[in-house]
Amino acid sequence: xxxxxxxxxxxxxxxxxxxxxxxxxxxxxxxxxxxxxxxxxxxxxxxxxxxxxxxxxxxxxxxxxxxxxxxxxxxxxxxxxxxxxxxxxxxxxxxxxxxxxxxxxxxxxxxxxxxxxxxxxxxxxxxxxxxxxxxxxxxxxxxxxxxxxxxxxxxxxxxxxxxxxxxxxxxxxxxxxxxxxxxxxxxxxxxxxxxxxxxxxxxxxxxxxxxxxxxxxxxxxxxxxxxxxxxxxxxxxxxxxxxxxxxxxxxxxxxxxxxxxxxxxxxxxxxxxxxxxxxxxxxxxxxxxxxxxxxxxxxxxxxxxxxxxxxxxxxxxxxxxxxxxxxxxxxxxxxxxxxxxxxxxxxxxxxxxxxxxxxxxxxxxxxxxxxxxxxxxxxxxxxxxxxxxxxxxxxxxxxxxxxxxxxxxxxxx
Amino acid sequence: xxxxxxxxxxxxxxxxxxxxxxxxxxxxxxxxxxxxxxxxxxxxxxxxxxxxxxxxxxxxxxxxxxxxxxxxxxxxxxxxxxxxxxxxxxxxxxxxxxxxxxxxxxxxxxxxxxxxxxxxxxxxxxxxxxxxxxxxxxxxxxxxxxxxxxxxxxxxxxxxxxxxxxxxxxxxxxxxxxxxxxxxxxxxxxxxxxxxxxxxxxxxxxxxxxxxxxxxxxxxxxxxxxxxxxxxxxxxxxxxxxxxxxxxxxxxxxxxxxxxxxxxxxxxxxxxxxxxxxxxxxxxxxxxxx
Numbered sequence: 015x016x017x018x019x020x021x022x023x024x025x026x027x028x029x030x031x032x033x034x035x036x037x038x039x040x041x042x043x044x045x046x047x048x049x050x051x052x053x054x055x056x057x058x059x060x061x062x063x064x065x066x067x068x069x070x071x072x073x074x075x076x077x078x079x080x081x082x083x084x085x086x087x088x089x090x091x092x093x094x095x096x097x098x099x100x101x102x103x104x105x106x107x108x109x110x111x112x113x114x115x116x117x118x119x120x121x122x123x124x125x126x127x128x129x130x131x132x133x134x135x136x137x138x139x140x141x142x143x144x145x146x147x148x149x150x151x152x153x154x155x156x157x158x159x160x161x162x163x164x165x166x167x168x169x170x171x172x173x174x175x176x177x178x179x180x181x182x183x184x185x186x187x188x189x190x191x192x193x194x195x196x197x198x199x200x201x202x203x204x205x206x207x208x209x210x211x212x213x214x215x216x217x218x219x220x221x222x223x224x225x226x227x228x229x230x231x232x233x234x235x236x237x238x239x240x241x242x243x244x245x246x247x248x249x250x251x252x253x254x255x256x257x258x259x260x261x262x263x264x265x266x267x268x269x270x271x272x273x274x275x276x277x278x279x280x281x282x283x284x285x286x287x288x289x290x291x292x293x294x295x296x297x298x299x300x301x302x303x304x305x306x307x308x309x310x311x312x313x314x315x316x317x318x319x320x321x322x323x324x325x326x327x328x329x330x331x332x333x334x335x336x337x338x339x340x341x342x343x344x345x346x347x348x349x350x351x352x353x354x355x356x357x358x359x360x361x362x363x364x365x366x367x368x369x370x371x372x373x374x375x376x377x378x379x380x381x382x383x384x385x386x387x388x389x390x391x392x393x394x395x396x397x398x399x400x401x402x403x404x405x406x407x408x409x410x411x412x413x414x415x416x417x418x419x420x421x422x423x424x425x426x427x
Numbered sequence: 428x429x430x431x432x433x434x435x436x437x438x439x440x441x442x443x444x445x446x447x448x449x450x451x452x453x454x455x456x457x458x459x460x461x462x463x464x465x466x467x468x469x470x471x472x473x474x475x476x477x478x479x480x481x482x483x484x485x486x487x488x489x490x491x492x493x494x495x496x497x498x499x500x501x502x503x504x505x506x507x508x509x510x511x512x513x514x515x516x517x518x519x520x521x522x523x524x525x526x527x528x529x530x531x532x533x534x535x536x537x538x539x540x541x542x543x544x545x546x547x548x549x550x551x552x553x554x555x556x557x558x559x560x561x562x563x564x565x566x567x568x569x570x571x572x573x574x575x576x577x578x579x580x581x582x583x584x585x586x587x588x589x590x591x592x593x594x595x596x597x598x599x600x601x602x603x604x605x606x607x608x609x610x611x612x613x614x615x616x617x618x619x620x621x622x623x624x625x626x627x628x629x630x631x632x633x634x635x636x637x638x639x640x641x642x643x644x645x646x647x648x649x650x651x652x653x654x655x656x657x658x659x660x661x662x663x664x665x666x667x668x669x670x671x672x673x674x675x676x677x678x679x680x681x682x683x684x685x686x687x688x689x690x691x692x693x694x695x696x697x698x699x700x701x702x703x704x705x706x707x708x709x710x711x712x713x714x715x716x717x
Binding site for chain 1: 436440444447536545547553636638642646682
């Protein structure tokens with residue numbers, strides 16, 4: 015019955031919209047509806063529940079300050095259960111029957127690629143607030159997470175200089191892990207290093223005895239761990255128990271799954287992560303963000319980079335709508351094309367790149383110490399998401415709605 | 428690397444996989460093999476044991492006692508579940524699948540809501556040993572010993588104790604056992620509790636090596652079901668040799684071709700076994716010996 019009522023409601027809404035041609039103020043008056051599709055249960059929940067809280071915090075702050083352009087923000091939240099099919103189902107629901115103005119969606123790259131065709135089909139607008147393997151050139155998507163040219167072009171050369179040229183990659187066996195491993199391979203080669211091993215682990219695998227032996231048998235100077243999900247996180251404990259003792263480099267650990275808080279020291283010691291935000295970053299803006307977050311969610315286990323990105327995305331969207339004067343997607347894209355959409359938030363000042371609709375970041379190198387405290391050996395200020403633009407993606411000109419990788423770049427114009 | 432190191436490395440991988448399969452499947456094998464109930468909440472009993480072990484160990488209990496506490500709590504929960512739900516479905520095996528699946532969903536989501544999406548684990552104890560160039564986790568060698576001890580203990584329990592005789596009698600000829608004055612309802616409850624306690628023990632033993640999340644039981648599920656299906660109804664002539672064969676296949680394929688092929692090997696084996704030996708290894712072994 016609920017479905018019928020929802021259908022009826024949406025029918026009435028469409029009717030109301032049809033009538034509103036005479037009175038243009040009408041569709042601009044109600045609340046701005048924001049769909050939130052994040053994993054609040056299942057394999058990824060540990061890293062993603064905090065994203066929903068960050069969006070709720072931003073919505074509360076925006077509403078307390080008078081809303082977006084005077085209109086209140088209303089969240090439509092669904093739990094996608096770490097399941098790609100739920101993403102498709104709920105993406106259809108928020109775009110068709112809930113008729114939201116914008117969607118904030120997705121953790122794993124598999125889920126993003128599952129819902130992206132639906133966003134394209136209904137010409138929706140989706141914010142993907144996650145670090146990922148890069149390359150999505152799609153004007154229905156705005157990406158606030160960090161990408162390989164921000165996380166690997168900084169991390170890998172630094173690690174090679176510090177620890178040596180022989181690299182072993184252990185990656186989750188799906189699009190994120192495969193494409194990220196390709197980036198690592200390319201950057202290692204460009205810097206004169208050697209890949210001494212590369213293994214892909216199916217999601218859900220929790221026993222790593224053989225991989226640990228392979229790593230020990232290789233001449234690796236450090237291990238790049240691109241492991242995803244709670245099951246695969248068992249690697250660190252098992253590697254530490256076997257006394258592998260090699261430094262680790264990652265774009266996903268600590269900043270996402272706060273493994274340094276969940277595991278007993280020193281299993282994660284000597285892990286190096288490039289992240290655009292974690293709660294240990296000691297700047298006034300970051301400390302202020304953490305304080306406001308914990309005031310609203312006192313029991314939050316950890317405020318990770320995706321929480322910061324989601325919070326930033328909400329504020330960017332507010333700015334976009336206020337500058338465009340509407341929630342129309344073309345008008346919003348026109349504002350992005352002006353190239354000066356920036357937000358000074360918890361991770362410092364960040365700006366949207368008009369060509370790729372990705373975001374610039376200050377990248378922190380976080381090192382996990384023996385007692386699992388975090389130190390920051392170095393910081394790379396203000397790195398632009400340049401790869402897509404340089405490779406030939408320009409969303410201000412055309413929209414291929416495709417994902418590119420170093421081995422399959424955009425076709426030459 | 429000399430021959431000894433190479434052989435030790437292979438034995439270690441085989442033993443590691445064997446231990447995981449035996450420990451993961453023991454509880455499932457008892458409940459399915461003895462009672463014919465397909466317990467889809469097996470992974471959640473494992474999770475229960477792991478959570479109790481981690482929290483009691485963090486509260487200061489020595490790890491071996493914490494692991495036993497995990498097994499004990501899982502066993503008690505199992506007896507409650509048997510009394511409340513399973514008991515009413517003994518003659519409806521398909522319904523019991525749905526019921527135990529429902530229990531598993533409730534348990535996973537309940538733990539997520541009450542305890543949050545993750546919990547601090549306990550570190551792996553005992554450190555590592557060096558064999559040649561490589562080092563190995565000593566705790567995982569202890570786990571191999573635990574797997575053998577578990578099989579021995581279950582054998583003694585079922586074949587050399589009064590409880591074992593009565594339990595087997597109840598399972599084989601319930602009416603006759605009842606006529607001889609056995610409280611069969613109580614035996615069913617105890618056997619299910621034992622299966623749940625074994626699952627809890629698996630969780631407790633692996634808790635120091637894994638991530639503590641509400642869904643952690645699901646990483647045991649495929650391996651334990653594959654072992655029980657390949658083994659058939661009897662844990663000693665079925666599940667134990669099945670675990671040995673599967674460990675050989677999985678460890679070998681993983682060593683040569685990687686984790687993905689290890690998993691494929693397991694699943695192909697189970698498909699072949701279902702096709703060729705519908706009664707599993709134990710059905711085939713018992714059939715040929717008759």
